[in-house]
Amino acid sequence: MNIDHRDILRHQIETMHHIIRRMIDDITEEESLRTIGTSPNHIKWQTGHLVFAAMLAAKTLDGTLVPPEGWDKLFGKGAKPPDRQKDFPPMTELRAKLYEFQERVLARLAKASDEHLVTRREIAPNWEDSPLNAMLLLYGHDFYHCGQIALIRRDLGRERNFG
Numbered sequence: 001m002n003i004d005h006r007d008i009l010r011h012q013i014e015t016m017h018h019i020i021r022r023m024i025d026d027i028t029e030e031e032s033l034r035t036i037g038t039s040p041n042h043i044k045w046q047t048g049h050l051v052f053a054a055m056l057a058a059k060t061l062d063g064t065l066v067p068p069e070g071w072d073k074l075f076g077k078g079a080k081p082p083d084r085q086k087d088f089p090p091m092t093e094l095r096a097k098l099y100e101f102q103e104r105v106l107a108r109l110a111k112a113s114d115e116h117l118v119t120r121r122e123i124a125p126n127w128e129d130s131p132l133n134a135m136l137l138l139y140g141h142d143f144y145h146c147g148q149i150a151l152i153r154r155d156l157g158r159e160r161n162f163g
Helices: 005-024 043-060 071-075 091-111 114-118 131-155
Strands: 121-124 127-129
Touching: 005 043, 005 091, 005 114, 005 131, 043 071, 043 091, 043 121, 043 131, 114 131, 121 131, 127 131
Parallel strands: none
Antiparallel strands: 121 127
């Protein structure tokens, strides 16, 4: 039985989406602003940041996802650290947009050819790679942020979701 790149990637993405949902589904608005140590990255900011990672994942599959107005200044590349910002969208809105974008990435992946996944292209300015490699890196990035969220969850007294 042959497994193609799309199947491997789909499994990785679905697993990461499941982990992210377990990390943020039960977080309240108040809890979403908790930070630990010297990191300004609260769960609300990290969730918005994951929206932008999903947008970039979609771009690797020749798709364009547009964030709600103003989100790029809160969560995009070059945004001010979260502790120097205010007026974040509610967690319910952030979760909904993240889950919508995650589903759209999977829908685009289902249509991608194996050839597309392994052909080098521009992913972002100064970043050229295959969509396969880029998406694996992006989902590794998401897992890193899940680790940060897990530490905050522990500080909140929440159950461990993995590990």
